[in-house]
Amino acid sequence: MVRRVVAVPGAVPISERDERRARWVLDMVGAPGLRLGEDVPYRPEAWGAVERGELPEDDELAAGFFHLARVEERGAERDPHGRFLAASSCLDPLDPPLERLRRELGVEQPRYRGARFAVAFTHDVDVPWRWTRIGVLGAAARLKGHALAGRAGPALHEARGLARVPLHKVRRTDPNWRFAEIAAEESEHGARSTFFVMAGHTHRADGAAPEAYDRLRPRLVETLLGTGAEVGLHGSYRAAEELERLARERALLAQLDGPLIGQRYHYLRVDPHRNLAPLAGIGFRYDTSLGFPDALGFRAGIAHPFRPWDFERERPADLVEVPLAVMDATLAEERYGGLSAAEAKPRVLALLDRAAEHGGAFSILWHPERFDGPSARGWDRLYFELIEAVRERGGICLAAGELAGLAADRFGLPRD
Numbered sequence: 001m002v003r004r005v006v007a008v009p010g011a012v013p014i015s016e017r018d019e020r021r022a023r024w025v026l027d028m029v030g031a032p033g034l035r036l037g038e039d040v041p042y043r044p045e046a047w048g049a050v051e052r053g054e055l056p057e058d059d060e061l062a063a064g065f066f067h068l069a070r071v072e073e074r075g076a077e078r079d080p081h082g083r084f085l086a087a088s089s090c091l092d093p094l095d096p097p098l099e100r101l102r103r104e105l106g107v108e109q110p111r112y113r114g115a116r117f118a119v120a121f122t123h124d125v126d127v128p129w130r131w132t133r134i135g136v137l138g139a140a141a142r143l144k145g146h147a148l149a150g151r152a153g154p155a156l157h158e159a160r161g162l163a164r165v166p167l168h169k170v171r172r173t174d175p176n177w178r179f180a181e182i183a184a185e186e187s188e189h190g191a192r193s194t195f196f197v198m199a200g201h202t203h204r205a206d207g208a209a210p211e212a213y214d215r216l217r218p219r220l221v222e223t224l225l226g227t228g229a230e231v232g233l234h235g236s237y238r239a240a241e242e243l244e245r246l247a248r249e250r251a252l253l254a255q256l257d258g259p260l261i262g263q264r265y266h267y268l269r270v271d272p273h274r275n276l277a278p279l280a281g282i283g284f285r286y287d288t289s290l291g292f293p294d295a296l297g298f299r300a301g302i303a304h305p306f307r308p309w310d311f312e313r314e315r316p317a318d319l320v321e322v323p324l325a326v327m328d329a330t331l332a333e334e335r336y337g338g339l340s341a342a343e344a345k346p347r348v349l350a351l352l353d354r355a356a357e358h359g360g361a362f363s364i365l366w367h368p369e370r371f372d373g374p375s376a377r378g379w380d381r382l383y384f385e386l387i388e389a390v391r392e393r394g395g396i397c398l399a400a401g402e403l404a405g406l407a408a409d410r411f412g413l414p415r416d
Contacts, residue, residue: 199249
């Protein structure tokens with residue numbers, strides 16, 4: 001039951017722009033029946049602050065637009081990879097303001113196949129084969145660097161990995177090529193996931209062995225489809241800036257997979273004002289790039305899928321954005337959290353506890369290279385513990401495309 005809010009007394013003319021923007025926010029939080037200026041107060045000064053790029057005070061609806069449309073990111077400072085960081089944001093990503101607005105309006109949380117919350121487990125396939133020639137040389141260089149710097153733990157980790165290279169060579173195996181095993185164990189836990197596969201290498205950040213990736217890609221896609229996993233595109237580093245390149249990468253991967261409906265930008269190089277809305281024109285139905293690389297939580301201030309705002313057309317994009325709430329690298333990498341798997345576990349469980357209490361639907365990213373038992377350092381076990389934790393809390397595990405499809409139905413968007 002939607003709680004009706006007393007409007008500000010007096011007839012205040014509402015601009016068409018503000019009405020359209022407010023309508024979008026209300027639709028995204030599940031309150032399409034409420035009207036700005038009638039059921040929800042209209043404060044022109046708050047919407048004027050939004051237009052000036054300022055977070056409005058004392059107006060949760062206008063503030064909701066500010067966060068959901070990522071107004072604070074327009075012209076904002078970014079890191080060397082062009083990413084907007086949580087450290088630069090004014091919101092608390094673990095206390096999403098759009099969910100507070102939803103509760104304030106008395107709107108019921110959406111359900112996903114009857115479940116109170118849903119998690120899309122996903123994997124970015126950055127390096128399908130670790131022990132290429134250049135991969136071995138890179139590991140040896142890292143070992144030397146760690147040893148010279150006196151970093152005993154990381155040096156031992158690299159040394160142990162290199163010591164197993166001859167055995168992998170004899171067996172024609174690789175620690176990163178565990179896709180069938182990952183999908184099989186997911187299935188045993190009642191889950192299905194999405195693997196985002198690269199189809200272009202034009203920058204060193206895309207990986208040091210592009211020829212190996214090109215050679216392995218057909219086998220990789222065949223393996224993934226054979227397990228029943230979903231395959232999406234992992235848009236390359238430069239594709240985030242060159243959408244024509246992204247379209248070519250989609251066409252190349254589609255030759256192996258057929259229709260591709262979802263994608264995630266490599267390095268999370270997503271800019272909500274530049275490279276989200278155009279994805280629909282390329283043929284994508286959903287994206288799941290919008291997360292902070294340096295923090296857990298919700299970059300757009302909402303814990304459910306939503307339609308991004310297209311400022312150029314002043315309307316919601318024909319695209320579903322599945323929020324990215326957790327990435328393994330955020331937790332594990334020294335430049336971010338620098339946590340062990342044991343230290344990371346309570347932080348992710350706390351987020352799942354919040355979802356179980358308040359609802360939510362979002363994606364979790366775990367890179368495939370963290371599933372090699374001898375070198376995973378517990379991150380493989382933690383992943384499957386999280387799947388069980390979702391189920392124990394009454395949630396449901398879906399592939400990203402499945403979750404986006406349920407959201408598309410709610411928004412009245414076509415699935416294909």
